Amino acid sequence: MTPFRDDPGAEMRELFFETSQELLQSLNDDALKLERSPQDGEVVRSIRRTMHTLKGDAAACGFKELSELAHKLEDALAEGSAADAGALVQLSLSAADIFSAMLVAYRKRTTLPDTTAIKQMVSKLASGPRATRSKRKATTSKNSGVMWTEGERKSAGAAKADGKSIFHVVAYLDQLCAMPIAARQMVASQLASIAQVIAARPDEQSATHAKKFDFLIATSAAESTVNSNCVIPTVISHAECFPHGVEAAASADIARGGAKFPVPTEKSGVAPETAGPTSVAENILRVGTERIDNVLNLVGELIIAKSMMQQSMQEFTRRYPKDPLRARFSDAMAFQSRVLNDLQRSVMKIRMVPVEQLFRRFPRIVHDTAKSCAKQVKIIIRGQDTDVDKSLLDAIAEPLTHIVRNAISHGIENPRERELAGKDPTGTVQLDAYHQANQLIVEIKDDGKGIDPVKLKAKAVKENVISAADAERMSTEEAFDLIYRPGFSTAEQITEISGRGVGLDVVRNVLMRMKGTIEIDTTPGQGTTFRLKLPLTLAIIQALMFRIEHRLYAIPLNAVAEIARAQESDLHRVDTTEVLQLRNRVLPLVRVGQRRNSELEPRRDKIFILVLNLGERKLGLVVDALEGEEELVIKALDDHTVSTDLVSSASILGDGRVVLIMNLAAVIERFTRSGTDVSNSGSLPRATDGAAPEVRQ
């Protein structure tokens, strides 16, 4: 935003960048709709409207190339509306792509993408149907796309019936004229003196700086009179006048029209639709996220203050159990905490956006991917209304795209294979989002061939990811874990879309960063479901607090599957990893802290094992004592002096203590990295000086 701060148009451009995204989205949507129902003229009109709005907005912001291209496309669509729908779909989709590329280029101020390809498409589309179009329609559109509305045409018809001749006058503005709006006024009054002006383009309200004006007039005067009346020295260089409904000198006109600045057309005719986005904007406030975050931070402080007060209150109650003030205090505090809860929820809601903002991109992605894989896929979207934190939504966009592409290129079979398997030749990808407890669940479900663990293992052995012996021992879940390995792909051939093996590992990393998990549910022959589980918000978490070597830590509660009590003597060593047998399952354990060399120190008898859910895997974290559960307001711990990847952030408890929130992903990563040699504690968190932190007064 900062690069053109002083530029008065900067704000407008910013707004354009935002609104244009919506326009491109609707362009995509419409194109796909058109593909489904090629005869729907309304969709074509909608596409044209989008182009039109884009054109006008771009011109207003000074993005000439974009505006011109949109103008061309709008024209092409007007003529080709009855043409081959498939070509139109293709044109619209490529247009959306090229526009978005152009927008990026404008934004980053880099060179614009090449638009020759799309221009060729336009001219191809335009040359086909033009010959067969009716004369009248061709004329109107050739006159630089000026379209008269139904009402205007009617009044023209009425005037004609009165015996007057109808002319379409095009007055070209002199290049030296400094006052285009005044010029229009002058031409209009000139014409009014000899004729009745039925319509004018641009119309009176428009402030657009056009280079030419179109008028529809009804007059009893001759053509030459009209023409000479229009020319005003130094204002209007020349004017053309031709009877309405008769084709003009097409080639000359196109040459001019093409080189001229685009003129907004059809302004009044489609006013309600084009006005849509702007009128909605009136009761929508665009606020920078940092402002909302600021408010959220303050709410966070309030929550800390609340727990401080609650703690003091408890103390007070203990000391003066009979004091009458006590009841009044606790009433006030109950009230305060209720308001605070509402406040927190409302602020969080500001950051929430419906998941639809993300999901609506997917029909296009599915369409493209399916096409390039020569598969037939339809997409079902559900749960669009589910609210999600904006930052979360942005973060999962990429992983989700990846999984969907994967589902189409790997999961769903060719139409032939599907028919042989007795399935509908058109595969289905289903996106769903819903809330469950404190989590957002996003499901990506396909009805493809599913993932075969045996095949997976075989491939992994072949690619030297694991040894044959390992594969033998691997459980099904562990086998599924293989797909997250970097560089691993089950695709037989590498395609542009997927199969490079860069993917699911990245997906998982993103999710871990967001403190979420990913699960796979697959049935061979029936399909695969990927389930992303994410915390609803990143700012406030429900946390479980515990102590390891007298140090207080917290982890997100939703990562904990269960808590088990154990004795040190229950733990066993397998290879070099400590394990615990928990209801017939062997649970590998992780220890954080120094007492990993447990032989050296006296063993504490009673310990707790937090069973952590990490996607498909389960791990036990050995902790000394549990401290309870609390709502924590996350504070960044980005101080260089203390930064470590083991701790993701910190929080302040009601009594003023600081609690560190453990970064489970990093802890586990260290565990698996040094997992073969647990006693080598060099890379593991060590206590400062070995001693428990001193408690000072």
Add this chain to the structure above:
Amino acid sequence: MSTETAAGHDFHIVGFQVGRETYGVPIAALHEIVRVPEITAVPDAPEFVEGVINLRGKIVSVIDLRKRLGEKKITATRRNRILVVEHKGRLSGLIVDSASEVLKIPAADVEASPKVLHESELNCVTGLGKYKGRLIMLLDVSRLLDVSIRLRKSAVVEGKAENARAAAAK
């Protein structure tokens, strides 16, 4: 508080003790002085990084200046204080044995630090002040913290190298 006197420029110094020595930092560099609250230790931190504290809702990292300055004997007493300083827009705490006095040292009584100090890691001593027969080492806090961060980074890099070696050895 006027900084100009008839004798010329005065240094306004907050004096504090680390071990047997008295150090000083310019009063303007100091945000506040607080008692030592409960400190939450941070894993993976270098030895002189004590952890983080809650300073009225802000999380502030704390360095034990005694460890940082190589003091051998560290005792926790009620007189211990944390000097909170602002460094590059961020607050940091320094634990000292005690801090109680504000000293006004005339500029004439401040000498540049001996050259030998510049070469060691202790180059955060910018001058020596003489005050009523005592010698007060003037610290440049931002340099001290910069060095600490650098130490911390090199420790991390070493740790990583160690890990890599360990992995390679397998």
